[in-house]
Amino acid sequence: MRRAICLATALFLCAICEAAGQSADSGPATKQSVIVAIRPPGAGTVSGQGNYAPGSPVLLTATPAPHYFFSHWEGRVTNPSSPRTHVYVGEASVSLTAVFTREKIRILSRVEPPSSGTIEGAGMVARDTRPVFYAHAAPGYEFAGWDGPVTPAKAGSQSGAKTLPGAQLARPLTAPVTVTARFRPVEQRCRVGLSVDGNPAGGSVEGAGVHPRGSRIVIRAIPAPGYGFNGWSRVGAGPDAPAGIADPGATETTLFVTGDIAVQASFVPEKALVRARVSPEGAGKVTGDLGIRPVNQAALLAAEPAKGYVFAGWDGPVSENSRNKPVTTLTPAESKAYVVTARFRPAR
Incomplete structure (x- = not known):
């Protein structure tokens, strides 16, 4: 038994010696490089680069150039955000990047x-x-x-x-x-549209076109003969909408331009009152277009004598061509009352 133990011990010591001999034959361990790139180029320097034995801790220090600041490390370091950090060398070279930022x-x-x-x-x-x-x-x-x-x-x-x-x-x-x-x-320009409400023959309007927003423009309503102006109104606006019309009842007024706008002018036919008298009273009668009549529209009048009388002529604003004829015309020129008289005389 003792002999077997001694033999095993001798074999173990031989194995150790052989391993030691092999290690001695391989020589010292190969050093590895620590290389640091600078980004952007010229933004700073790094100390600590070189060749180190595997397992060595290496201190690296980043120093920014004027008007630059250190930002961070890229690669396996102990503290990526500090300009002073360590890297541990292994069995291969180490490549790192020191990143700097420009002063702002x-x-x-x-x-x-x-x-x-x-x-x-x-x-x-x-x-x-x-x-x-x-x-x-x-x-x-x-x-x-x-x-x-x-x-x-x-x-x-x-x-x-x-x-x-x-x-x-x-x-x-x-x-x-x-x-x-x-x-x-920005000068905003708006379109102003003017039109005639109802009968276009009643008159015309002036002032339509494109005008600057916020401006005040003059608008005019011009009645045609026999028509009167009846007021301005907004097209498509409710009764409570601000019309922007200074005086809706005036033929010439100002309009405040707040945007695209359409305004109408209203015209109505002018009316006149046509009345007739008979002289002497009871000597006849007058028939025809009596009463309320449109201005500038001829009214036809006829004188009819009573029994024992004959027509003698007309007095008043009748046509000169038919003043002595039983049938005549009267054309009102304005809105007012017109009175004509049919004269009769006894028949002989």
């Missing part, structure tokens, strides 16, 4: 008048760049121009949907600046 400077934006639009592109911007700005007009305004250290830039397209006026810094940004976009109200 504030660009202030201003619009005139206030709330007339906005500026796109202002804010915190990287130093030594020449950013482009775009002007967005608010509803009812349009772009008028730029103020500040800028030069006009080619109009830019926003997602291909619309084209905006652009401007670019005249020089690379090295200090805070203010950029101003000026806007002006």
Whole structure:
């Protein structure tokens, strides 16, 4: 038994010696490289790069160049957000990236008048760049121009949907600046339609056309002969809608243009009263177009003598061509009462 134990021990010691001999024959472990790239190029430096034995902890320190800041590490490091970190070397080379960001400077934006639009592109911007700005007009305004250290830039397209006026810094940004976009109200033009309500022969209107929104224009209603003006009214508006007509009963008045608007003028035929008398009383009668009659429309009148009388003539505004005839005409020229007299004399 003791002999067997000694033999096993001897074999184990031989195996250890053989392994040690093999290790000694392989030589020292191969060192691995630690390589760090800089992004963007020239933005900083990194110390600690080199060749290290496997298992070695390596301290890396990132130092930004002027006007840059350290951002983060890309790769397997112990603290990706710290400029001082460690990396452990394994059986292969290590490749890392140190990322830096450019110092940013504030660009202030201003619009005139206030709330007339906005500026796109202002804010915190990287130093030594020449950013482009775009002007967005608010509803009812349009772009008028730029103020500040800028030069006009080619109009830019926003997602291909619309084209905006652009401007670019005249020089690379090295200090805070203010950029101003000026806007002006858009002159909105509205269509004013005028028409004649009812009988177009009653008259005509003036003042229709395209006019600036917010303006006051003069509108006129011109009655035709035999017609009188009966007032202005909005087309398609309710009774409580603001018409914008200064004096709806005047033939000439002003209209406040608040949008596209249609206005009608109403004309009505003028009326006259035609009356007839007989002289002497009871000597006859007058028949025909007596009573309320349209102006400028001839009224036909006939004188009929009573028994024992004959017609002698007409007195009053009758036609001169038929003044001595039993049948005559009277044409009212204006809205008033007209009186004619039929004269008779005893028959011989």
